[in-house]
Amino acid sequence: MANARTLQVTTPTDREIMITRSFDAPRRLVFDAWTKPELIKRWLVGPEGWTMPVCEIDLRVGGAYRFVWRKTDGAEMGMRGVYREIVAPERIVGTELFDMDWTGGETVSTIVLAEQGGKTTLTQTVLYSSKEARDGALRSNMTEGMESSYARLDAVLVTARDTKGAA
């Protein structure tokens, strides 16, 4: 069961990243948790020290959403988008654009919820504007597929630190 909950990351096409994760709950609840501001604010808050003061959702096709996260030191990060498809409780398609645009332009996110035996498998596919934009985002994502190259990088870092420390 622990394995089923592990975040899986794959690249189905040149411009996409797909994330899969299982949840021990019916999809109606998972859908609520992804679409109701009072519920989203309770989990989509990021690392320690961050809160989500702004979570506005106009849940209809063509409706906009706006998320803003704030750190205790006052730093802010925001993103916005527009819903393109909503099929409760199984599918949400929408655009995404971070204020700092670290994804090389707008992306399109498709969330699909599949329920079996009271458990829900969530699949989120993010479509990037180009292969370069996708690869840039992928390089900056710690995923299983990248584990080997980053393990190598880790080794470089450890040696680098030791060398620095000894110098």
Add this chain to the structure above:
Amino acid sequence: MTSNHLNATFAALADPTRRAILARLASGEASVMELAAPFAMSQPAISKHLKVLQGAGLISRGRDAQRRPCRLEAQPLAEATGWLVKYRELWEGNFQRLDALLDELKAGPKKPASTKR
């Protein structure tokens, strides 16, 4: 940490030759000639890679006009991996909170204010 810094760092790390150069420099400074030796590459080709690494702040060059030894600068790498670790923690943290929230929702939907009198 700025996003431009990270872009430069990751772009520099995207090339296997440049990663091999960094790995070599992790064990101590080296001249261009010494760095070129293990590769089937000309010194100018290696120099190009060194410029990219230098531009990303991953290495620095000594002042000695003849040798100009290259040195590894660990800080940008530490920033890059620090950010990666944070990204992973962020999603793991988010989804673990979502697990807890879903457990709570399953246990019994709290009736909103409408049921209160």
